[in-house]
Amino acid sequence: MAVIPATSAKPATDPVVFMAGGPGADTFDDIPFLVDSGLNRDRELIIMAQRGNLYTQPHLACPETDRFTAKAVGLPYAAPSTERLLLDAVKTCRDRLTAAGIDLSAYNTTENAADFADLRTAMGLPSWNVYGYSYGSDLALTYLRKHPQGIRAVAIDSVAPPRTTRLPVTWRSAHEGIDSLLKACAAEPRCKSRYPGLRRTLTEQVRRLEAQPLTLNARPPRGGDPVKVVLDGGALLNLLVANAVPATDVPAALEELAHGRPERFARARAADSLQTVGEWAHGLTESVACSEWVPGTSAADLLNAGRRAFPGWPDTVLAQAPQLPFQHEVCRVWNVPDRTAAQRVTTVSAIPTLIVSGTFDTKTGASLARDAARTLSRSTSVQIPGIGHWVVPQSPCAQHVLASFLASPTVPPDTVCVGGLAPKPFTIIPK
Missing domain, CATH: 3.40.50.1820 (Alpha/Beta hydrolase fold, catalytic domain)
Structure with missing residues (x-):
């Protein structure tokens, strides 16, 4: 304190x-x-x-999850192979914390x-x-x-x-924030003139990258050696939700991406390769999310919320909650009691x-x-x-x-x- x-x-x-x-x-x-x-x-x-x-x-750090996050910048966002690596990290952390006598509930x-x-x-x-x-x-x-x-x-x-x-509400928030930004560009004459049809551009880029992901090397924004980065539709959506690119630069970044210049988004994706290991309390994150936000929601609920938020986007993007990928599966591993009635x-x-x-x-x-x-x-x-x-x-x-x-x-x-x-x-x- x-x-x-x-x-x-x-x-x-x-x-x-x-x-x-x-x-x-x-x-x-x-x-x-x-x-x-x-x-x-x-x-x-x-x-x-x-x-x-x-x-x-105790401090509920999960360095295993931090190391996964650093590695994930070079992996497809929602691939089954990426899911397996995340779940392995989560299970290793959970097993270590519970072996130390910690009651995660x-x-x-x-x-x-x-x-x-x-x-x-x-x-x-x-x-x-x-x-x-x-x-x-x-x-x-x-x-x-x-x-x-x-x-x-x-x-x-x-x-x-x-x-x-609860988990599906993440799509409501993602839609509101992105929609507000797109409307603000359309309301600004210079932005509207330079980036017409920005909403269509965003949908096209999510669909294109999900069908044909880009793999490239990018240097993190704050320096460091270039790292391998995969940009697919899920990664693009999550960069927008994470505000990894400043809001004022998003229209420019989308325009550049549409014309074969993905560098702004690639650098933003590379930033996660420099994870600080062992500071964030992932154990607290998962104990709260898995007892209070996830129970009572299904994969279908989440997908339907994504479809309402972004019609026409690929289901492979919409099946994962923004910033909380594979959360239903993570919570099955984390295994804490349902507290929704109390919370x-x-x-x-x-x-x-x-x-x-x-x-x-x-x-x-x-x-x-x-x-x-x-x-x-x-x-x-x-x-x-x-x-x-x-x-x-x-x-x-x-x-x-x-x-x-x-x-x-x-x-x-x-x-x-x-x-x-x-x-x-x-x-x-x-x-």
Whole structure:
């Protein structure tokens, strides 16, 4: 745990506690982004690693999965041979963790929420404010439902509501974020003129690459030796969902790809070859996903969701959840109990809540914020144009709205800056 002092000479007495995304991310890596966003300007900022994460004991790292991810850049995205390698890595990690006496079923959102409730009590804090993004919003809403005592206000960013978060919803979010980006290009005269029919171009490239994958050598964006990269339809879709190419460059990258210049996407794919081994808590990721997100969904549910999101795309692409390939098979290996009855519950609350989303978010689509807001009677929703996943660190306007909200949660926050926002101009390449 860490406490970041407030920079104000007269800070408020109610701190902000942060709930990180993932699940499985190193919470302490987020501190610079939080400080740069002003989270500790007027009050202390409390950081606690979720159970299983780096700097906790035990740490549910899976270096086997990290090494697979580094190797996978040179493999077809959804091939059976790639699946076998992933499942071997997952099984090796699971066997190692359970042999060490770790109960993988104890790593879930209910237990995470209880840990934060215990933290507030242990610190002797009568009240605090909660800020969580992505999976941290799922955790924050669970915490709000189960432990509302002492919560002054809640801010959730890039929202994953517990009731809605299940594997097929990944396709809904991917469609929303990509569709919003394509519409933004069509609304910008220079982008529309230079890249007409961008939606058709994307579909054509996914289909072409899935039928005839490209194999090439590419240098990772941050340096290093060139590595073998395979670009197929599944890899292209996942690069877009991962925001591996900046949103402003996506139309240019698709245009280049259509004209035989795949370098932008290839370099972005090569980035995963430089995996940091042993930091991400894949064990926490799988324990949450396999007990809370996957049960009650089938391969057919997932494929049908993909077909609704992207009609005409190959089934081999649509059969895998964006960023969670082979997840049903992974969960059969991970083998933790179904917790959906306890977790897929709507949070109903009158505690003041700020909900922030980005129109280009391909991981937690902006419409999920509406799902959460319906039962939060004192909530304010803010949508930031042209921003992807984890909005506040990327948007000075969102930072201002959050500061206004935390200063006086019981009155509407100052959202005037939102009205003048537009996506950043897209990159225009010469013809």
